[in-house]
Amino acid sequence: MTTITRRHFGSLLAGAALTVAAPAVLRAQGGPSLVVIGGGFGGASAARYARMAYPDVSVTLIEPYQTFVTCPYGNLILGGRRELAQITHSYDGLKARGVEVVHARAEGIDATAKTVAISGGSTIAYDKLIVSPGIGIRWGAIEGYDEAASEIFPHAWMGGDGSQITLLRRQLEAMPDGGVVGLAIPGNPFRCPPGPYERISMIAHYLKQNKPRSKILAFDSKEGFSKQGLFQDGWAELYGDMIEWIPSNQDGRIVRVDPANKIFVSEFGEEHKVDVGNVIPPQFAAAIVRDAGLANETGWVPVNSSTFEAEAASDIHVIGDANIASPLPKSGYVANSTSKTAVAAAIAALRGETPPENPVYFNTCYSHVGPDYGISVAAIFRPGPDGGFVDTPDSGGVSPRGPLSELARHRRLEADYADAWYASITTDMFS
Amino acid sequence: MSVRFMALRSSALALALMAAQFSTTAQAEEPAPLIAQGCAGCHGQAGVGEGTIPPIAGFNRNLFIANWEAFRADQRPVTIMSRIARGYSDAEVAELADYFSSLR
Numbered sequence: 001m002t003t004i005t006r007r008h009f010g011s012l013l014a015g016a017a018l019t020v021a022a023p024a025v026l027r028a029q030g031g032p033s034l035v036v037i038g039g040g041f042g043g044a045s046a047a048r049y050a051r052m053a054y055p056d057v058s059v060t061l062i063e064p065y066q067t068f069v070t071c072p073y074g075n076l077i078l079g080g081r082r083e084l085a086q087i088t089h090s091y092d093g094l095k096a097r098g099v100e101v102v103h104a105r106a107e108g109i110d111a112t113a114k115t116v117a118i119s120g121g122s123t124i125a126y127d128k129l130i131v132s133p134g135i136g137i138r139w140g141a142i143e144g145y146d147e148a149a150s151e152i153f154p155h156a157w158m159g160g161d162g163s164q165i166t167l168l169r170r171q172l173e174a175m176p177d178g179g180v181v182g183l184a185i186p187g188n189p190f191r192c193p194p195g196p197y198e199r200i201s202m203i204a205h206y207l208k209q210n211k212p213r214s215k216i217l218a219f220d221s222k223e224g225f226s227k228q229g230l231f232q233d234g235w236a237e238l239y240g241d242m243i244e245w246i247p248s249n250q251d252g253r254i255v256r257v258d259p260a261n262k263i264f265v266s267e268f269g270e271e272h273k274v275d276v277g278n279v280i281p282p283q284f285a286a287a288i289v290r291d292a293g294l295a296n297e298t299g300w301v302p303v304n305s306s307t308f309e310a311e312a313a314s315d316i317h318v319i320g321d322a323n324i325a326s327p328l329p330k331s332g333y334v335a336n337s338t339s340k341t342a343v344a345a346a347i348a349a350l351r352g353e354t355p356p357e358n359p360v361y362f363n364t365c366y367s368h369v370g371p372d373y374g375i376s377v378a379a380i381f382r383p384g385p386d387g388g389f390v391d392t393p394d395s396g397g398v399s400p401r402g403p404l405s406e407l408a409r410h411r412r413l414e415a416d417y418a419d420a421w422y423a424s425i426t427t428d429m430f431s
Numbered sequence: 432m433s434v435r436f437m438a439l440r441s442s443a444l445a446l447a448l449m450a451a452q453f454s455t456t457a458q459a460e461e462p463a464p465l466i467a468q469g470c471a472g473c474h475g476q477a478g479v480g481e482g483t484i485p486p487i488a489g490f491n492r493n494l495f496i497a498n499w500e501a502f503r504a505d506q507r508p509v510t511i512m513s514r515i516a517r518g519y520s521d522a523e524v525a526e527l528a529d530y531f532s533s534l535r
Contacts, residue, residue, distance in 0.1 A: 052462040052476070333472050340468040360523065362469025364511065376511050380469070380518030395518030399510070413483075413510050417473075420482030425472040427481060 039063030042132030042320030079202030182274030366418030374414030
């Protein structure tokens with residue numbers, strides 16, 4: 001086994017030395033090693049928090065992309081209210097805090113040897129592992145929807161290199177006035193429960209400004225959705241009859257797509273021709289945790305509700321969208337909030353201490369219905385008395401409903417707070 | 432509107448303005464305690480968020496708790512904090528008050 005010191009670690013990975021013949025196990029030197037897989041809302045927050053709270057712990061972040069494109073605020077690109085650069089974040093702030101950022105793909109976890117195999121053939125040793133890999137797409141769950149189909153019907157549901165959200169934006173720009181935008185929306189659970197409906201709103205905003213004779217057909221695999229009343233009030237107020245939402249009990253579930261002919265096919269065989277199609281497909285946890293045997297039959301990873309340690313393996317904590325922690329939603333805020341408890345629990349265990357008592361998990365999701373029209377949902381969660389998670393009674397909930405004439409100031413303030421939330425949470429991840 | 436409530440509002444404003452002056456310099460080297468991590472996504476590690484997020488650092492401890500109670504009781508014209516305030520126990524609010532009042 002080759003041991004490589006922390007000082008040489010980064011340059012080794014960056015340089016041609018990666019072509020070393022013998023498989024090397026990279027081990028950060030100086031203090032226990034916390035390795036984080038995934039540099040998004042969960043992983044970046046975990047890495048930053050760990051460096052702040054536990055300066056003696058070596059933190060390595062494994063992330064394939066050089067920069068992070070957020071899913072939140074991607075919908076505003078569709079609305080013409082943000083550019084890709086404004087939702088793209090650098091890892092330089094984390095590097096400056098001493099996080100060893102390894103731009104490679106995590107390809108396997110060996111829970112016995114306590115190593116992570118990464119692209120290029122190296123492995124990285126850990127004392128504690130935080131995994132926040134996000135979602136995987138269930139290609140083929142909708143017949144005809146594979147990776148090639150996503151180049152015609154983009155999902156735009158993973159940030160990646162930004163190409164998916166950019167593609168959807170370009171398709172909207174190229175669509176003639178009077179065109180039909182179709183969305184296929186999955187059943188629960190999925191990443192960002194209000195996201196599809198904010199997306200509908202931002203597409204409607206763009207169309208109203210530029211292509212007002214167009215229609216949006218939103219085919220849903222569910223009979224209801226997050227902040228439904230608020231969204232539907234806003235749609236009626238801002239966009240008239242441009243948006244038609246078709247729930248599952250009205251044959252809204254899309255089961256097949258034909259990208260070549262731009263057709264969505266519903267459960268009962270109805271064919272819908274669209275000009276632009278956005279397929280938000282069924283999802284499960286990213287492959288790295290499924291391949292490691294951490295997911296259960298749902299495709300998501302069950303975790304301890306006080307520590308986020310995977311039920312199927314010790315010393316591996318799974319946070320963010322990849323775990324199944326109902327009623328916690330798969331949101332960026334939940335990933336950020338829970339990441340800190342996961343880190344604290346992991347470090348406590350390393351030190352032979354008890355994990356933090358009575359943890360509290362927090363969520364707020366803002367959504368833009370229009371430019372000065374924001375709505376929100378908030379919730380405070382805790383570990384349940386018999387395992388699992390519970391919503392704190394008589395708290396949280398959604399923005400008030402009512403006519404825009406009475407609530408214009410509230411809606412405008414929440415739109416401003418949404419922008420401020422985005423700036424604040426990305427600061428808490430990357431600065 | 433009660434005299435106490437008005438006093439609470441005006442002093443809250445003064446403190447908010449004071450805290451805002453620190454917004455460019457406040458940079459916690461140590462993170463907030465875990466109980467306050469839920470706040471951090473909007474209000475930052477040091478009680479000062481970005482943009483229009485109201486700063487919560489540097490409030491007098493009792494004023495912080497009084498504000499929280501006013502949020503809970505829907506006695507303040509806020510968008511979201513009433514919904515959030517009802518999710519934390521008195522003991523948790525006391526911990527939050529300890530931390531955020533300890534900041535500049």
